[in-house]
Amino acid sequence: MTEVLFHFNVPDRLLYACRLLRKAVRSGTGVAVSAPAATLVRLDRALWTFDPQEFVPHLLLRAGEAPPPRLQRTPIWLVERAEQAAHLPVLVHLGEEPAEGFESFTRLIEIVPVDAAERESARRRWKHYAARGYAIERHEVSAGQS
Incomplete structure (x- = not known):
């Protein structure tokens, strides 16, 4: 059964992601990130710029697209x-509706910002x-973890 985790009180959702x-x-863990297209574009941009000393290898796929074999x-x-x-083994979900x-x-990891x-x-x-029987683990993010 899928392990479901909620990371709460994240000051900046994209930076945390x-x-x-x-x-x-x-x-060495592969991760899928699901979100609306506009959020994915912002995350793609953030992954290129959030740390100028490091590259996080990723690819952005539109709905219905398949990646090139390489x-x-x-x-x-x-x-x-x-x-x-x-x-991939892990799904990070940034959408408003259930994944x-x-x-x-x-x-499954849900990232929850402080916004009401x-x-x-x-x-x-x-x-x-929870209604589908999944046990959910709650993780409170401290200011230093954002």
């Missing part, structure tokens, strides 16, 4: 639909996963 993805690459081993996939990257297809991943509207959206996603 960048750091989380950098950590995943360093550990890029299929890229560790981080930014996708609009999670099933585009279901071969579709999360069940095919070993781990975003927290309300996260509560709905939490209830969605």
